[in-house]
Amino acid sequence: MTAVNGGDGNGAGPGRRPRKKAASLRPVIDSEPVREAARALVAAVREELAGRELSDDAYEKSLRRIGRQRGRPLLYPMIAGSRGKGARVFLADGTRKLDFIGGIGMYGFGHGDDDLLETAVVAAAGDVAFQGHLLPGPEYLGLTSALLKHAGPDLKHAWLSLSGAMANENALKIILQKHAPADRIVVFENAFHGRTLATAEMSDRPAFRQGLPLRGNVLQVPFYEPEREDSILHSLSVLDDHLRRYPGQIAGMCFEIVQGEGGFRTAPREFFTALMEHCRKHEIAVWVDEVQTFARTGELYAFRTFELESWVDVVTVGKILQGSAMLCTRAYNPKPGLVAGTYAGSTVGMALGQRIIERMEAEGYLGLEGRVAVLGRRIEKRFESLAKRMPKAVGPRSGIGAMQAFVPWDGSPEIAKTVLHAAFEEGLLLMNAGSEPTKIRMLPPLNTTDEELEACFTMLEKAMRRVAEECDLPC
Numbered sequence: 001m002t003a004v005n006g007g008d009g010n011g012a013g014p015g016r017r018p019r020k021k022a023a024s025l026r027p028v029i030d031s032e033p034v035r036e037a038a039r040a041l042v043a044a045v046r047e048e049l050a051g052r053e054l055s056d057d058a059y060e061k062s063l064r065r066i067g068r069q070r071g072r073p074l075l076y077p078m079i080a081g082s083r084g085k086g087a088r089v090f091l092a093d094g095t096r097k098l099d100f101i102g103g104i105g106m107y108g109f110g111h112g113d114d115d116l117l118e119t120a121v122v123a124a125a126g127d128v129a130f131q132g133h134l135l136p137g138p139e140y141l142g143l144t145s146a147l148l149k150h151a152g153p154d155l156k157h158a159w160l161s162l163s164g165a166m167a168n169e170n171a172l173k174i175i176l177q178k179h180a181p182a183d184r185i186v187v188f189e190n191a192f193h194g195r196t197l198a199t200a201e202m203s204d205r206p207a208f209r210q211g212l213p214l215r216g217n218v219l220q221v222p223f224y225e226p227e228r229e230d231s232i233l234h235s236l237s238v239l240d241d242h243l244r245r246y247p248g249q250i251a252g253m254c255f256e257i258v259q260g261e262g263g264f265r266t267a268p269r270e271f272f273t274a275l276m277e278h279c280r281k282h283e284i285a286v287w288v289d290e291v292q293t294f295a296r297t298g299e300l301y302a303f304r305t306f307e308l309e310s311w312v313d314v315v316t317v318g319k320i321l322q323g324s325a326m327l328c329t330r331a332y333n334p335k336p337g338l339v340a341g342t343y344a345g346s347t348v349g350m351a352l353g354q355r356i357i358e359r360m361e362a363e364g365y366l367g368l369e370g371r372v373a374v375l376g377r378r379i380e381k382r383f384e385s386l387a388k389r390m391p392k393a394v395g396p397r398s399g400i401g402a403m404q405a406f407v408p409w410d411g412s413p414e415i416a417k418t419v420l421h422a423a424f425e426e427g428l429l430l431m432n433a434g435s436e437p438t439k440i441r442m443l444p445p446l447n448t449t450d451e452e453l454e455a456c457f458t459m460l461e462k463a464m465r466r467v468a469e470e471c472d473l474p475c
């Protein structure tokens with residue numbers, strides 16, 4: 001039979017180049033000519049954008065327009081520009097900020113990282129800018145393989161999606177399907193799992209679900225309370241009460257190893273092992289939500305930093321990954337049709353996610369002496385010395401690695417907000433986390449330099465001294 005294109009059956013018809021057969025789906029970014037072209041494109045775009053700052057008037061107008069279109073102003077009056085580098089970001093009016101929040105944890109290597117920008121443009125130039133589950137490309141396979149490789153031997157399957165909440169929806173569905181008709185899910189007090197209908201109900205933030213119809217199937221357990229000696233037993237007994245009250249009706253329990261929105265609180269390993277062991281005993285799923293912790297605690301997954309791998313059935317990741325994913329064991333592999341959706345993610349996001357994981361491995365970010373752990377210790381030292389200089393202003397620090405927080409003064413939401421806005425005016429971007437107390441958190445780039453850290457704490461101290469003076473607070 002003649003090949004349709006009249007060629008040799010290898011697709012190499014008239015006017016076509018003979019197809020090269022590769023031994024694997026190695027990312028094309030590794031080819032030097034492609035890398036060089038990408039470098040040139042990134043440089044050209046950055047140069048072109050450099051002279052395009054908005055005038056003060058145009059900037060203000062754009063901010064007002066964004067506010068009108070959203071129906072409310074932005075949290076901080078800022079629009080991103082270009083030319084950012086590391087923790088430093090330029091706004092569209094040309095002013096500079098030190099970004100220690102990274103779009104709430106999105107930017108693992110900060111702004112303007114040459115390697116990631118080049119990876120992104122190459123990924124975008126290949127075939128299509130977005131990929132679905134029907135026709136996955138090499139980036140899809142590259143990312144799922146990288147995620148599974150670091151997840152330990154038991155997690156066998158991975159489904160990509162677009163947001164942390166979407167990954168969590170997938171996790172919730174596979175857990176409910178496997179444990180049907182059990183339809184209840186246990187979460188921690190102060191948890192945050194997203195803003196879809198189901199994840200908003202799982203989150204301990206009543207304001208975020210105001211007016212929504214609730215299913216009433218979420219049960220809460222207290223998170224670890226360091227000031228309580230019997231904290232582990234207390235949480236265990238609350239879990240036990242739920243199990244007794246709803247026999248056969250609980251499908252799983254969701255863990256944040258470091259509570260993100262809940263205030264960067266964590267717990268000793270024994271707290272998690274006790275609860276996870278109890279879940280195992282009662283045959284309910286152990287699900288770890290790593291959307292915020294992913295890549296920030298020393299290992300890629302916080303459940304590995306805390307050596308909890310033998311209990312984990314389902315994991316969700318997002319933020320730094322530039323997309324999201326749900327990973328599960330063979331036993332939780334869902335029935336066809338339960339998870340999918342049109343989009344799996346952007347080709348760029350997938351290529352970046354894989355590249356970020358590879359670089360964390362290759363450039364020494366992982367492990368007890370890895371760069372993330374070292375960064376954490378450097379931040380902790382800075383907090384210690386700030387607390388010595390301002391003992392009445394700097395309250396307890398919490399968090400781990402590249403997710404750190406502290407309580408300013410009495411931890412009231414008003415004081416935290418005042419400090420955040422003063423820091424913004426000094427040129428430093430931070431966010432609040434938790435309530436009672438409200439903390440100030442930082443999610444800095446994993447490759448934060450000493451100079452950036454120094455600048456961060458100088459601005460933070462200046463901001464706090466200003467607040468002390470303006471609000472008549474002790475230092």
Ligand SMILES: Cc1ncc(COP(=O)(O)O)c(C=O)c1O
Nearest residue numbers: 163164165192193194260291292
């Ligand atoms: C632990 C956790 N889970 C889920 C989410 C939701 O992720 P997304 O905002 O990407 O939907 C977040 C977001 O902050 C989170 O911190």
